[in-house]
Amino acid sequence: MDFGSILTLGQTALELGLISSLTVLALFLSYSMLNVCDLSTDGCFTFGAAVGAVVAISGHPYLSIVAAMCAGMLSGLITAVLQTRMGINSLLAGIIVNTGLYSVNIAVMGNSSLLNMNKTETVFTKLKSSLSSTAFVSQYKIIIAFIAVALVILFLYFFLKTRLGLAIRATGNNPAMVRSSSINPVMTTTVGLIISNSFTALSGCLMAQAQKSVNIDIGSGVLTVALASLLIGNAFYSGSRIALRAVFASVGAIIFRIVYTLALRFNMPAFMLKLVSSVIVIIAISAPYIKSQIPMIKRRLANRKGGLHA
C-alpha cells in the first residue's frame, strides 16, 4: 500500500470520525450528563439525514442544516414528553420513537428508502467549489466536520456552565436535589433531550450530505457505535473538566474510526463494524463491574482448591 492511499484512508477515517462524533457529543449530553440512554438515536440520526437531504435537494443548502437540527429537536421533545409526562419508561420511550421514526423517515424521503444527492448543492459542494483553487480542496469535508464539532463542543462548554446546564447535570446526578432546588427535573430532562437530539440529527444530516445519499438504514447501529466511541474517550479522560471530557468524547469517535479502518485493511469484512462496536460497549461497561467481582471470584476459587475444610 502506497503512502497516498494511506493518507486517503486516514482522511476518510477523520471525516467519518468527526461527523459521527457529533452523535457522540449528543450522547455525552444525554447519557453522561443527563443519565438517560436515548434509544431513539438511530432513528433521529436518519431523521436528520432525511430532512436535511430533502431540504437540500429542494435547493436550500444552508437551510437544510437548520431544518435537520429542528427535526432532531422535535424528535427529542417527543421522546422527552413520553418519558416525563406520560409515564412511559425512558428506554421504552426511545424505542417507540425510534420505531415510529422509521415510517416518518420514509415519508419524508417521499415514500422511498433511498435519496440521491449527486447533483445537489450542499455545504460540502459549496466549500469545495470555493476552495477549488487552493491547496485545501481535498480537505473540504474535514473542514466542515471540524467546524461543526468545534461549535458543538464550544456550545457545550458554555452551556453546561450556565445555571440551566448545571441543572441538567444535576438531574443525571441526583434528581431529588434538583427538585429541592425548586427546579423541575421534567423541564431539565426535556431541554437536555431536545439539545442532544439536535446534535444527533446534525450528525445524520452531515453524514448524508458528505456521502451524497441517504439510505433508510443510514442510522442503524449509530447508537452503539457512538456509545463505544464515548466509552473509548472516557478511558482516556474522565476527570471533572467538562470541556475536556467533550473533546475526548470526539477523540474517541475518531479513534474508533481509525481502528475500524485499520481492521478493514487487515481484511476484516465491513459488516463486522456493528459487532465490533457491540463488543467494545460490552467490555467498556462491564469491565468495572467484573473488576469489582475479581476478589470474590479469587476467594471462591481458593476455597474450592482448599477443598471441603476451607
Next chain:
Amino acid sequence: MLEIKNISKTFNPGTINEKQVFKDFSLTVKDSEFVTIIGANGAGKSTLFNAIAGTFITDSGTIELDGKNITLLSEYKRARRIGRLFQDPMLGTAPGMTIEENLTLAAGRGGWFSTINRQDRERFRETLSELKMGLEDKLTKPVGLLSGGQRQALTLMMATINPPDLLLLDEHTAALDPATAEKVLQITERIVNKHSLTCLMITHNMQSALDLGSRILMMDEGKVVFDSSGEEKSKLKISDLLVLFKKRSGKTLDTDRILLS
C-alpha cells in the same frame, strides 16, 4: 406559619397493603417556632414531612404556609419555600458536581443562562466559613469527596442559603458519628436562630429533642400524643418523656434507636 388542617393519607388503598397513616390530622406551627418531634418507628413522622413537602398529595385536608394554600402544589414548587434535610447525607447534594455548583443550584439566583461569578464565590465562601469545616477553600472540589458530616452541613447551607419559610429536618444527624452529629446540631441551632426560621426537627435523640427548640411533639400512630412548649417544655426530663409516652400510647417507647443521652 404552617397550618395543617384535617389531612388524611392512606397508602395502597383497596389492597391488602392498605395503610392509613393519617386521619384528620391537624397541626399549627407559629412563625419562628422550632419544634422537635419524637415518636416510635412508624409513628408517621417522616410521612408528615412528606405530606408537607409535597412528596405525595394528601387524600383530603389542607396545608397552608404563611397564608398560602400549598395543598396541591407540586414538590419542586414547594421547595422554593420549604428546605429539607434527610437522614442520608447523600440525598441532598449532587456528588459529581462541585461545592459551588451545588450551591449555585440551591441559591437559584440569576437567569437560566447566568454563570457563577466572583460575587457568587465571595458569598459562598462567606456562607461556608460559618461552618468552620474548611469547605470555603474547596469550592471547586466535587461534593462526592466530602465526608457525611461535611455533606450534611453543606446540605443545611444549601437549604437555608435563601432562608426558607419552613425548614424540615428528618433525623439529619442520625447517620453521623456522635461528635460530628453534635457539631451539625450546633450549626443547625445557629442557622435557625440567625434567620429566625420556622423549623420542624425529627430526632431519636431525646436529649437533643429537649435541649433544642421551643416546642416538643410526641407522635404515635399518626397522632400527636403530647405537645408541650415554653416554660413547661424547658422543665421536661427524659424520664418524663418516657412516662408520658407510656401513659399516652399504652406502649413503652421502643428503645432500639432511641438515644437516651
